[in-house]
Amino acid sequence: MSFRLSQRSRAALQGVHPDLVVVVEAAIELTPVDFMVSEGLRTAARQAELVRAGASRTLNSRHLTGHAVDVAAWVDGQVRWDWPLYPRIAEAFKAAAKTRGVRLIWGGDWPRLRDGPHFELDRRAYP
Template identity: 40%
Template sequence: MTYALGQRSLARLEGVHPVLVAVVKRAIEITTQDFGVYEGVRTMERQRKLVASGASKTLNSMHIPAVDRLGHTTERLGHAVDLVPWIDGEFRWEWGPCYAIAFAVRSAAAQLEVADKMNWGGVWDRWMHDLPGTEAGMKLAVKQYAARHPGPDFLDGPHFQIGRKG
């Protein structure tokens, strides 16, 4: 089945780095799991609230517009998106479907030759091109990451960013 981003998701990509937008648009075309863009650009005020609530661990979020980390433009851009599974007409925060989305994003990034510049919130310490090329492999990579980083690490399955690891 082929999916497409809705108007709300497309609007949430405004201000996001165009390379990351291209990856998201390609990923929705090839994914086996429908998803929506839950969040793109954030304000510092929103980021502070997310940190205070425990939904984020840093004020140095890649969602907050910053100078282009890839050096393509002088614009201030968001360098992260949250792609949440869309199931039965609603966003669902479940890990299982996130692996299919992560695999689609990895595949799209590889096709667009930027997998060496992107990483995923399921495996913060690896570039996407270093991750396995299957859904099962993505799941295993998260398990291996958790073993390398025991303790209160923040696994964020819907989060994808470009320009910085971790």
């Protein structure tokens, strides 16, 4: 099944690095689980707000430079946060990145504080 990015998702991609946008656009066509882009580029004020709320632990987020996106699984017309959905979405992101030569990091692969909805361009390739 092939899904499409919504207008809201496309709006959330404004200011995101073009290589990451290409990966998102390809991943939506590959994923077995529909998703929406919930956040892309963030302001410093938004990032500080997320840190205060405990939703982030850094003021040096890749979102500040447009090098990261967060997605939300979209199942039966609603956002779902069930962990098993996110590795399936991540497979599509990783496949899309690999075929396009884009070095991508998935927050779900982090050894601590796993973040299933988070995808970012590798700092070593995209400083």
